[in-house]
Amino acid sequence: MNRGARTPTLEMVAAEAGVSRATVSRVVNGSTSVAPDIIAQVQAAVARLDYVPNRVARSLASRRADVIALIVPESASTVFADPFFAPVVRGVARVLGDTDYTLNLLIASESRPEKTRRYLQGGNVDGALVVSHHAEDHSYVGLGSALPMVFGGRPLIPGLTDRHHVDVDNVDSARRAVAHLLGLGRTRIGTIAGRQDMPAGLDRLVGWREAVAASGAGRASVDLVEFGDFTQDSGAEAAERMLAREPGLDALFVANDQMAAGAMRVLAAHGRRVPDDVAVIGFDDDTFAATLSPPLTTVRQPAMEFGEAMAEVLIALIAGEDVPRRTVIPTSLVRRGSA
Amino acid sequence: MNRGARTPTLEMVAAEAGVSRATVSRVVNGSTSVAPDIIAQVQAAVARLDYVPNRVARSLASRRADVIALIVPESASTVFADPFFAPVVRGVARVLGDTDYTLNLLIASESRPEKTRRYLQGGNVDGALVVSHHAEDHSYVGLGSALPMVFGGRPLIPGLTDRHHVDVDNVDSARRAVAHLLGLGRTRIGTIAGRQDMPAGLDRLVGWREAVAASGAGRASVDLVEFGDFTQDSGAEAAERMLAREPGLDALFVANDQMAAGAMRVLAAHGRRVPDDVAVIGFDDDTFAATLSPPLTTVRQPAMEFGEAMAEVLIALIAGEDVPRRTVIPTSLVRRGSA
DNA sequence: ATGAAAGCGCTAACAT
DNA sequence: ATGTTAGCGCTTTCAT
Numbered sequence: 001m002n003r004g005a006r007t008p009t010l011e012m013v014a015a016e017a018g019v020s021r022a023t024v025s026r027v028v029n030g031s032t033s034v035a036p037d038i039i040a041q042v043q044a045a046v047a048r049l050d051y052v053p054n055r056v057a058r059s060l061a062s063r064r065a066d067v068i069a070l071i072v073p074e075s076a077s078t079v080f081a082d083p084f085f086a087p088v089v090r091g092v093a094r095v096l097g098d099t100d101y102t103l104n105l106l107i108a109s110e111s112r113p114e115k116t117r118r119y120l121q122g123g124n125v126d127g128a129l130v131v132s133h134h135a136e137d138h139s140y141v142g143l144g145s146a147l148p149m150v151f152g153g154r155p156l157i158p159g160l161t162d163r164h165h166v167d168v169d170n171v172d173s174a175r176r177a178v179a180h181l182l183g184l185g186r187t188r189i190g191t192i193a194g195r196q197d198m199p200a201g202l203d204r205l206v207g208w209r210e211a212v213a214a215s216g217a218g219r220a221s222v223d224l225v226e227f228g229d230f231t232q233d234s235g236a237e238a239a240e241r242m243l244a245r246e247p248g249l250d251a252l253f254v255a256n257d258q259m260a261a262g263a264m265r266v267l268a269a270h271g272r273r274v275p276d277d278v279a280v281i282g283f284d285d286d287t288f289a290a291t292l293s294p295p296l297t298t299v300r301q302p303a304m305e306f307g308e309a310m311a312e313v314l315i316a317l318i319a320g321e322d323v324p325r326r327t328v329i330p331t332s333l334v335r336r337g338s339a
Numbered sequence: 340m341n342r343g344a345r346t347p348t349l350e351m352v353a354a355e356a357g358v359s360r361a362t363v364s365r366v367v368n369g370s371t372s373v374a375p376d377i378i379a380q381v382q383a384a385v386a387r388l389d390y391v392p393n394r395v396a397r398s399l400a401s402r403r404a405d406v407i408a409l410i411v412p413e414s415a416s417t418v419f420a421d422p423f424f425a426p427v428v429r430g431v432a433r434v435l436g437d438t439d440y441t442l443n444l445l446i447a448s449e450s451r452p453e454k455t456r457r458y459l460q461g462g463n464v465d466g467a468l469v470v471s472h473h474a475e476d477h478s479y480v481g482l483g484s485a486l487p488m489v490f491g492g493r494p495l496i497p498g499l500t501d502r503h504h505v506d507v508d509n510v511d512s513a514r515r516a517v518a519h520l521l522g523l524g525r526t527r528i529g530t531i532a533g534r535q536d537m538p539a540g541l542d543r544l545v546g547w548r549e550a551v552a553a554s555g556a557g558r559a560s561v562d563l564v565e566f567g568d569f570t571q572d573s574g575a576e577a578a579e580r581m582l583a584r585e586p587g588l589d590a591l592f593v594a595n596d597q598m599a600a601g602a603m604r605v606l607a608a609h610g611r612r613v614p615d616d617v618a619v620i621g622f623d624d625d626t627f628a629a630t631l632s633p634p635l636t637t638v639r640q641p642a643m644e645f646g647e648a649m650a651e652v653l654i655a656l657i658a659g660e661d662v663p664r665r666t667v668i669p670t671s672l673v674r675r676g677s678a
Numbered sequence: 679a680t681g682a683a684a685g686c687g688c689t690a691a692c693a694t
Numbered sequence: 695a696t697g698t699t700a701g702c703g704c705t706t707t708c709a710t
Contacts (some may be wrong), residue, residue, distance in 0.1 A: 348688085
C-alpha cells in the first residue's frame with residue numbers, strides 16, 4: 001500500500017481552519033449551531049485539503065454505519081436471472097437514495113456462512129434485507145435480534161417466523177385467481193405448484209386448494225396438483241403429468257409465469273387451445289408474460305413497490321419505530337388472453 | 340435501537356479468560372505464538388460470551404477492511420439483465436471465497452455520486468472492481484490512486500486510461516472473426532457496431548475495419564457499418580439500414596449476440612438465408628446464442644475467468660505487488676451454424 | 679457558539 | 695509467550 005502520502009484527517013482540517021476538531025465535525029455533519037463565518041472557514045479548509053471523512057472512525061464513534069445490506073445468496077446467477085430481483089433492488093435503491101444510507105449487496109458465501117455473519121454483526125451495517133431465503137438456509141437464525149432485518153417473503157424457518165417481513169398475500173391472490181377461473185365456468189381446475197420449501201410455493205397451493213374446495217367441487221378436483229420447481233422446464237414436465245392424469249382438464253393455475261410458459265408449450269403440443277380448451281393463469285407478471293401467445297393472464301406483484309416497502313420498514317426499524325411484523329403488498333389480476 | 344444489552348467486547352473476553360486483550364486478539368486472529376492451553380481458555384470464553392469481533396474497530400486500528408467492492412451503476416436492472424454480469428460476479432466470488440475478503444456489490448447512486456465516493460474513500464473497502472463504466476461516467480476519476488481499483492474493460496476516460504484493467508482483446512478478436520468470414524470466401528462483409536462510448540463498441544469496430552482494409556477490399560467495404568446500442572432491437576434496425584444500403588451483403592460481423600439475434604430476425608424477414616446468403620458472426624457467446632436458428636457462430640469471452648482475473652489482480656494490487664496494467668483474457672471463435 | 683476531554687473496540691509495536 | 699501502551703480518526707457529552 002502507498003504509505004507516506006496519507007489522507008487528511010479531521011484534526012488537520014481543524015488546524016488548517018484554526019478551530020477545534022469538534023467544530024469541524026459539526027460543520028462536516030451539518031450541525032446548525034455554528035457561526036456562518038466559521039462554517040465558511042472550515043469548508044474552505046476542507047476544500048483546500050481535499051478532506052474526506054473516515055467513515056470507519058465515524059462508525060466506531062457513532063455506532064452507526066449508514067449502510068444497509070441486501071443479502072444475496074452466492075448462487076448469484078440464479079438470483080440475477082430472476083426477473084423479480086432487479087426491480088426489487090431498484091425499489092430499495094430508490095428509497096435509500098433519499099437518505100444517507102448506502103446500499104450494499106452482500107454476496108453471502110455459502111461455503112463460509114460465518115464470514116457473512118461476522119460482517120453483519122461486526123458493525124459494518126445498520127440493518128439487513130434478506131431476499132430469496134430457502135427453508136434450508138438457517139444462516140440468519142444465529143443473528144437473532146442483534147441486527148434489524150427485514151425479510152422478503154414470509155420467513156419459513158423456525159425461529160425466524162416472527163421476524164419483520166414484506167410479502168404479498170399469496171394465499172388470497174391464488175384464491176382470487178381460481179375464483180376468476182370459476183367465474184369463467186371452469187370446473188376441472190388443476191394447479192402446478194412451486195417449490196414447497198418457499199412461502200410462494202406453499203401459500204399459492206393453499207390458496208388454490210381453499211378456493212377449489214370452497215367451490216363445492218368433488219374430492220377429485222382437490223387432488224389435481226403437480227409440482228415443479230419454478231423453472232420453465234419443470235412447468236412443462238408437470239403439465240405433461242397433469243394431462244396424462246386428467247385429460248378433461250379445463251383450467252390451470254400455475255404458481256409462477258416461468259412454469260406457466262412451460263405448461264402452455266406442452267398444452268399446445270397436445271393440441272389443447274388456450275384459453276378455449278384450457279384457461280391458464282400464472283403468477284408474477286414477469287416481463288415476458290405479455291409476449292407469450294396467447295398473452296398470459298397472471299397475478300401481478302409489484303416488485304419495485306415490494307423493494308420500496310422493504311427499505312422503508314427497515315429504516316423505520318433502525319430508527320427504533322414500532323413497525324408491524326408483516327407488511328402486505330397488494331397484488332392484482334392482470335387479464336390477458338389466456339384466461 | 341436496543342440499547343442496554345450490548346454486544347461483548349474483546350476486553351470482556353480478556354477478563355473472562357483471565358488474560359490480556361492482546362492475547363485475545365492474537366487468538367481470535369489465529370496467531371501462532373500463543374500457548375495451546377491459553378488458546379483453549381480464550382476460545383472457551385469467546386464461546387461462553389458469544390463474542391463476535393467488531394470489524395469496524397478492527398478496520399480503524401488495522402487500516403484494513405477485508406472488503407472488496409464491486410461497483411454497479413444504479414441503473415441496476417440493465418446490469419442484472421446482462422448475461423455477462425452474473426458469471427463475472429461468480430468468478431469474483433469464487434476467488435474471494437478462498438480469502439478473508441468479503442464481497443460487496445456497491446450500488447452506486449447516480450444522482451449522488453459523492454455518496455459512493457465517500458464510501459469508497461472512507462475506509463470501508465480495501466479495493467474496488469468497476470464493471471460497465473461508460474465514457475460519460477467520470478465518478479471514479481476523483482478517486483485518483485487513493486484506492487486500488489481494477490476496471491473490467493479498458494477505461495476510456497481521460498485520467499483513467501492508465502489504470503489497471505482486465506480485458507479481452509476486442510480488436511484482435513474482431514479481426515479473427517472477419518478473417519474467418521474471408522476464409523469462407525465472403526467479400527461484402529458489413530458490421531453492426533455497438534455503442535461508441537464503450538471500449539467493446541469501439542474496439543470491435545476497429546478490428547473489423549482493420550481486417551477488411553487489410554483484405555484488399557475496396558473503399559466501399561470499409562464503409563459498410565451501421566450502429567446499434569447493443570440491444571436486440573437496435574441490431575434489427577441496423578440490419579434494416581444495412582440491407583437497404585447494400586443488398587449484395589454476404590457477411591455480417593455484429594458487435595454482440597443480442598444485436599446479432601435482432602439482425603438475424605431481419606435477415607430472415609428479407610428472405611436472406613443464414614449462412615448461405617449472409618454469414619453472421621456475433622460476440623459474447625451469450626447463453627441463448629446456441630439456441631438461435633441457425634445456432635450463432637460467435638466470439639466467446641469467458642465471463643467467469645474474467646471475474647476471477649479481476650479479483651486476482653485487485654488482491655495482488657492491495658498486497659502491494661507489482662501487477663501489469665493490463666490483463667488480457669483470451670477469446671475463442673465458437674463455430675456454429677451461422678458462419 | 680465553541681472547545682476540552684473521554685472514549686468507540688481493536689491492533690501493533692515494544693517490553694518483558 | 696504474554697502484557698503494556700499507544701494510538702486508529704471520529705463523535706459526543708460536558709463545560710465554558
